[in-house]
Amino acid sequence: MIQVTLPDGSVKSFAGPVTLGGVAAAIGQGLARAALAGTVDGQLVDLDHPLEADALVTIVTANSEAGLKIIRHSTSHLMAQAVKELFPTVQVTIGPAVDNGFYYDFAFERPFTPDDLAAIEARMQEISLRALPVQRERMDRAEAIAFFQAQGEFFKAEIIADLPADQAISLYRQGTFVDLCRGPHVPNTSCLKAFKLLSVAGAYWRGDARNRQLQRVYGTAWPDKKALDAYLRQLEEAEKRDHRRLGRELDLFSLHEEAGGGLVFWHPMGARVRQVIETYWKKVHVEAGYELLFTPHIANLDLWRTSGHLDFYQDSMFSPMMVDEQPYQIRPMNCPFHILIYNTHLHSHRDFPLRWAELGTVYRYEMSGVLHGLFRVRGFTQDDAHVFCREDQIEAEILGILDLTLATLKAFGFSQFEVNLSTRPTKSVGSDAIWEKATAALKQAIVLRELPFVEDVGGGAFYGPKIDVKITDTIGRKWQCSTIQLDFNLPERFDIYYIGENGGRKRPIMIHRALLGSLERFFGILIEHYAGYFPVWLAPVQAVVLTITDDQNDWAVTVRDRLRARGLRVEADTRSQKVGYKIREHTLKKVPWLLIVGDQEKREGAVSPRDCSGKTYGTVPVEQFMDRLLEETNQH
């Protein structure tokens, strides 16, 4: 007699050994049909897994995360089978489930073409219809290695050889296709019916650029056609908010082949947004007790030799240029400059904290293949700052920085945060005492602000612990912008000090921090977050006055100028076009407010506002509208 306990606490009894599939069937026909796999005492297993003792059992269907993952993983096997059938000389390697889909890496003598992908997908459909049972088998290690070698699957054999000696080797067989896999898998290829192959790309064997490059085929898989279609629509939506497309459509910025990759040109409309961001940034920094600095874009390479950046980052620095027979470096970092300023004075313990911020443009050589719109560039402006303080001030400074960070990110429309706390790595500088104290201060700040955080043990930089803040955008993607890093290294290297209470020299603590990270990248994130619909305070054009006929041109210009006189960003469209045409055009430019003026509005000293969703608000006196727009603008 076997007693099976179900998630709802109920218990089913079976006379003899039973599989999970049998348990599902005993619960109900519907569940038996939907069942993909199950868990036994928390362990994910196949549906044909036999139960020989009492256990806590759940049945996994496509409705759960685990079920979706199984579908995706099994679909990757389905793809591998289709590829092997079509191209017998292909060697299979690995094929896991990933977010929204799966991939499989293949070794093949020629690249896959888009036509190949279509053929593979068609073959996958066909194999799905064959309704092949997917069965788990066991082999001992030597046998498994020999088995895959005999089939010419040398990558598989290598994977097994690298598995721990005591680990059981399991294989999955579907028809003639056998793959090494831990599982579990769906019971039958007919469970896989909604998938699409998306792209093919190079990927290194075991992720190492020194190894052979394989071909990775990406696909997506879902429980049914409806979910698949919904996902494909979502991909289209994401494409519509792509900052590269919106950057062109809204005339915000451009990149130029003639100039070189990864170098950003801010157009007037984009520059307006940047101005608003910078003005706000400067305001909150001054309020938070920062001084604003300006430093050069180029300087003697020795500075980065002293800082140690050259040793670590030479590969991602632009080559120096010779000036008066000295090597000069376009700056990849701002910190040495702030230290030079620090060193122009002798400092007292009473001077601290010193909070110095700079919107510092830096240039880093990024490999050509990684450049991507505003997200990955070769020249960008960090919203950098360095805080110099005493050890006893660390905690208060960290808390202050964290508060400034959260307030700033909230102002730009982000409200969901996630924090990483990275602690001391094995290779590092600084005393145990200072690491402990600094790490505790970072943690304390996170806990005080009740932020969810993950501790990345040993993930800190060699020079100090750090916290990184991630934001979540409208469509759920996470972005790391902010970073707060303690540095026990640079003060040492540049030998900076202050005079302590007892008259002796002491080392100050240095904190590096950035809130937005890079203005370019942050702008890209904002564009995608808002899908181009900037809130009024950020919008490059906050309102456009539209005339019905030429008779209102004078009034339109008057309204525009009155709003402009209050600092609002307003245009007047007096072209002899039908108002519907003008509305369409400015709506496509995502202008928050359109102010229609006809004879009535002109007579009454009014405007008829229309927001970008198409909602209208009747006729409103111009002063009233202006107050409202000003209020919305000045919230930040």
Place this chain on the structure above:
RNA sequence: GCCGACGUAGCUCAAUUGGCAGAGCAACGGAUUUGUAAUCCGUAGGUUCGGGGUUCGAUUCCCCGCGUCGGCUCCA
């Protein structure tokens, strides 16, 4: 950097086996005076990414370079 795909007017895209490089939108000129998402007519617009090669002839085929796009961490 590596793998693959792509590069034609400002934008989105056409162009048969290698045979005069086109359309829509945008721009410009004119007409129109319009009430909440496209008024009509006309004009102009090109080193087909750059360089080389094959050919009577190259947007098309080949080579090199540049750029763009998708990838290159996530346990078989």
